[in-house]
Amino acid sequence: MRWTLKPKPNQETVQFLQHALQVEEPVASLLAQRGIETYEQAKDFFRPNLKDLHNPFLMKDMQKAVERIEKAIENNENILVYGDYDVDGTTAVSLMSSYLKSEYPNVATYIPDRYNEGYGISFQGIDFAEDNNFTLIIALDCGIKAIDKIAYAEEKNIDFIICDHHRPGENVPNAVAVLDPKQTDCNYPYKELCGCGVGFKLIQALASKKGKNVEDLKEYLDLVATAIGADIVPITGENRILAYFGLQVINSAPRAGFKAIINQIKKETLTITDVVFVIAPRINAAGRMKHGQYAVDLLTETNVETAQVYAQEIEDFNTDRRAADKQITVEALQQIEDNNEKDRLTSVVYQPDWHKGVIGIVASRLIETYYRPTLVFTKSGDKLAASARSVKGFDVYNALEACAEHIEQFGGHKYAAGLTLKEENYEAFKQKFEQVVQATIDKRLLTPEITIDRQIELNDISDKFYRILSQFAPFGPGNMSPVFMSDNLHDTGYGKCVGEDNKHLRITVKQPNSNPIVCIGFGLGDKLNLIKNNNHFKAVYSIDENEWQGNVSLQLKLRDLQE
Structure with missing residues (x-):
């Protein structure tokens, strides 16, 4: 994972919001990062109003x-x-x-x-x-x-x-x-x-x-x-x-x-x-x-x-869909391996009998393993149809436009597109797409990025802080759920792997002079050694609520750990 800390917002704006809204500095900073600079803008953000819809x-x-x-x-x-x-x-x-x-x-x-x-x-x-x-x-x-x-x-x-x-x-x-x-x-x-x-x-x-x-x-x-x-x-x-x-x-x-x-x-x-x-x-x-x-x-x-x-x-359709996308993902990963294509900058796979309805999902699944622009093709009538998915920061629509000579039809967005082509053009398209991506992609984009809103201390985390963060919702592109980083952490000695195949990590962390807080890291079981023997480490996480036997407490949802 590539950790990218967002630039600090204008400190005058942060101080103004802190004073005007009577909030802690981390909250004011998060608002300023989201382009909120005035009391009115903050009011509109925290209290959405249907009257503000455009004519x-x-x-x-x-x-x-x-x-x-x-x-x-x-x-x-x-x-x-x-x-x-x-x-x-x-x-x-x-x-x-x-x-x-x-x-x-x-x-x-x-x-x-x-x-x-x-x-x-x-x-x-x-x-x-x-x-x-x-x-x-x-x-x-x-x-x-x-x-x-x-x-x-x-x-x-x-x-x-x-x-x-x-x-x-x-x-x-x-x-x-x-x-x-x-x-x-x-x-x-x-x-x-x-x-x-x-x-x-x-x-x-x-x-x-x-x-x-x-x-x-x-x-x-x-x-x-x-x-x-x-x-x-x-x-x-x-x-x-x-x-x-x-x-x-x-x-x-x-x-x-x-x-x-x-x-x-x-x-x-x-x-x-x-x-x-x-x-x-x-x-x-x-x-x-x-x-x-x-x-x-x-x-x-x-x-x-x-x-x-x-x-x-x-x-019932959804159950069938899940089974189909699981099976096709296995076959597609095998194809990449069999064709010795692990080191390419693109994944382009094709099998005539793959279910057209799930190839977009399969493309997204392949990106979880090989983080790079991906196309999954299947047969559709007398043509081949594909779903394209991209990695953050790379415009797959533009890349397809550069391969237009081999394509019958295409449309979509920066990160997701669909296309059809004649079967005889498949290999030529596959090579051209790889060439276009090689020539145009910033190689850093081939490592998944975690964008971090800001660094905070564990003592900044309180019920009030979480309550205010919850009012930033609904979350999504342009207003993502805040992601934080803290360093100088150590496990209190109870860290362990949990879940099926010990895939997940459950630890309790502290900083000097902070209270301990429980963390869950899905898919981070392989990081257990990093936190052992009282090692100090850094973590990227979001803040979440955990409900257990009727008790609700704050927990950190870990995204990644580093020494």
């Missing part, structure tokens, strides 16, 4: 989108709500369709089949719309690059409204309205919304025309918070407000579908981490293993008993 009409084409939907309702047209099969897409479709249906009956949903149609808007979906007399399609979490598909729909007199958040190409489709804050000529103040977030801005605009405000739309925020967490967009600005209130809805008044999942996992209060690692994989499993429509059915169902049945189906 949706600041988004380019929003007025056109609203007028076209109002016209469709006035003329009794059939509206098709179309979205991708992942969490962002299915939550966005659930949000948009349930809002429209609360006002108007002629609304249906369409999720493309991951295997027959692939990502995004498909010709098949447009043919379905034509066959069933839909004259308006609202596309969510996809469409910004579907120039040919939108032209095809135009020939059939089907209008499109696109709600997307992916990077546009040089040209955008000729749709009635294109809502995407990442368009260079869109002046919307917040650029990092997810697809479901853009969908929410559209229903916010529609509702405002009926005299409703954002408070009236709170029931939809559980969907938005789930999409924000699952799509790994920054939890800053508007996203943080939406996630904050969305979590409140999940925990106090969840829709029937969420309630059914929560009943299965038997957890009382869900954090954004639970949403990412517990709810999102289940929703995703539908599109991965069967069909994304199952997720939409679950998330739009209002009857709790029926939702329970849907949730059980999805739980």
